[in-house]
Amino acid sequence: MSINPSGWKPEMGADETAEVVTFTGNRALMLEEPLLFEYSDFGDTGVDFPPAPVVAPRLGGLDRNRPIGLPGLSEPQAVRHYTRLSRQNYAIDLGLFPLGSCTMKHNPRLNEKMARLPGFGDIHPLAPVSTVQGAFELIDLVGTWLKTLTGMKAVAMSPKAGAHGELCGLLAIRSALEARGDARSVVLVPESAHGTNPATAAFCGYVVENIPATAEGRVDLEALKARLGPDIACMMITNPNTCGLFERDMIAISEAVHAAGALVYCDGANFNAIVGRVRPGDLGIDAMHINLHKTFSTPHGGGGPGSGPVVFSEALAPFAPLPFVEQQSDGSFILVEEETAGDYHAQSFGRMAAFHGQMGMFVRAAAYMLSHGADGLRQVAEDAVLNANYILRRLDDVLDAPFGKSGPCMHEALFSDDGFPEGFSTIDVAKGLIDEGFHPMTMYFPLVVHGAMLIEPTETEGKAGIDQFIGALRSVAERARAGDVSLKAAPHFAPRRRLDETLAARKPVLAWKEPVQAEAAE
């Protein structure tokens, strides 16, 4: 029992329903924040510098004379501006973030601390190799873990994110095919694939064809076999797939693809479901990217940075990109780049990015791997799968689970909007969840399910939190089924109500302009 020390007894006023309009537009802790360009004291700075030595400039007469238009804030203003903005975001730190296929798990703070050690955070990518042996050791450590966890032969550490990893995998596949004089033009992707898969295949010059799914939500092996032929370069598959199911026929799929002279690319976005329990190398996969920002907990940061190392089978290892780290017999590390590629890695397809990859993410992933160990990672997969199945079973009476009878789900539970009355769809459930204080699930993906709701709780949620989420989603789903129109106007309590995306796209305003200028442009 808490005590009110003031002795004052709160009472409701007479008119408790009246809409209150505040002078500021703020609503207590919900604070409106202007754009930084709208601060009235535009032009100041929040950084002090020692005076510059007086020299005759050598800029070749190219001095920037015209105003740039960059406002400066003092430190207190800047801290307040960004702190206020931060409070308009939902985040894992605030609650369950069940975005399917995104693996929004807790981001351990030890990882952040380690990445900021000067020996990792303050070293230059072109520093003499004798001065950065510990950095190469760390890259090698992460690479070794990734190879061991996936049962694969080689790893490329330089890809910058998942889609960049896909690109890396497909370029290696194309190089391997070209090396055997076998130009092939088509990449197969399942209907349920992430959008990056077909985009990546097209980006490196392939024609993309879809392979249908069976009624139970898995790749149709017979349809795949029927399409395989000498023009097929590779099958891109996601396993566990985006319907949340393990591809039961995965070994048979790989065998069929290999028998047709093609290779198997696995989108590793969903590796969290099987890490420590299944090695993709045992499933016949030739290349797979691993989103360190998913399975290995590096923070998503509001949309990156990611990191997408790619593991390769024996068949593709010789074609992996530059650069890579190689340990010498004396224990020291060297960096194999264009210069020495011929000695170590003559068939490499080349460089994908400047420098050596997302080192800051490698440090975080290393801290995560070492913390969990092989046993902890296995537990990660098990708890992630357990949490998802629990959600699937607890809600399948109120939401349609299109593949509920296809066997257990993996790390994500998939529902559809089947059974909702006319005019109600997944978006209304999603926006209703926002009012309940949760981030919505992934909506309308995968495309194979009508009004898909893909829910990935991850292993870092406890049972009480999941029960509360289930209660909230059940309540919202029931409101949708009952045709509760208040749901159509949700969210009611977020910093913004539904936003007009059509207006944004029709008349794009992508940068701030001074009001006078904006009027003149009308």
Add this chain to the structure above:
Amino acid sequence: MRYLPLTDADRREMLGVIGVRSIDELFVDVPGAAKLDGPIAGLPGHSSEMLVERKLKAMAGRNLAAGDAPFFLGCGAYRHHVPASVDHLIQRGEFLTAYTPYQPEIAQGTLQVLFEFQTQVARLLGCEVANASMYDGSTACWEAIVMARRITRRGKAILSAGVHPHYVSVAQTMARFTGDVIDTAVPDLTDGAPGDDMDWLLNAIDGETSCVVVQNPNILGHVADLSELAAACQARGALLIAVVTEPVSLGAIRSPGEMGADIVVGEGQGIGVGLQFGGPYVGLFATREKYVRQMPGRLCGETVDVEGKRGFVLTLSTREQHIRREKATSNICTNAGLCALAFSVHMSLLGETGLRRLAALNHAMAVEAADRLGRVRGVSVVNGPFFNEFTLRLSKEARPVVRALADRGILGGVSLGRLYPEAASLANGLVVAVTETSTAEDVETFAAALEEELA
């Protein structure tokens, strides 16, 4: 395990609700041949926070941090002082642990930051519009080449010899698969204008040329006026792509946009983002408003909500992979959100006033350092105009000199032998960057050691 909240009692109860006896029954669809009975062999078990910290600290301790040595490296990654508040703010959990703002009503923080970032980047680079970031400068450069191909429907890109060799290498790798033609060369150590190949570029533009790519300041530190080249590109229907690897330079030097570039890409690392051994960094991408629908990457736009309040959303996503699939302008999905935030926070602390002061300080210190190093016996400064980075010609091969300096605890620049191992003509070249983080004592230590190594 400290990151796993489920208790064994929870697990048993949940298995009961699901209707299975053991966790193994949830993995029933895994083929028998691929099932693992226990933790993967060859990897250690879980570890306490203290032990992990000890292990990683030992590894970090085997590196020579830039802050612990006289430090003069640049060539695409620059060491600048980042105010303490930047790192504090990007570690706010609401920024750090948020996802891509696909639910705009509860992501206005990230979205407003992206809108401000786009505005800052556009203004800094001198363009009308900028996107919400790319992975880094090198990949942004390739995406710009692809975009120029889409706009011009031509397939030949001419890359100046002054473009960072890693950026060139990325373009060459990609072009082998896409069928684009890349025309480029190795830079010359021309006195007064190293790496400047303006005459060649002007002559090389033809009816097949989709774009000319130049870097300013270039890899050897040379600063050039791009106006004539921009006009020549325009006259022949090609686009001018300018690369900026040192964003601080734009506080002193006229922006590529002002000089007529059609697309400006950059490595934003120098503002707000630490060296981090090469990543994560933040790619900048800006262009003319008329090309916006051909741009790669995410864009944040202004709109209103149903109550008429201003808000921000990701927009024009019909260019992007999750909508457009194989017809997207790029396969990029995740970008560099948190690094973009760091860039934006640092930039709003600097403001125009601070940025100009920072740039002036860099330039003045670099001029003083160039004069001092130029007086070392066996050293000459190759550059005429430069910003905070210049090239020295040594009396002997630079690569072993850099290694010997490292052995003495001095990080004394990037040898051109490392960047261009095949080019004998560049072997004696050493690129030196001087920022506000160097001190006059550092320059003196470097000069004295260089004198001894060259003796």
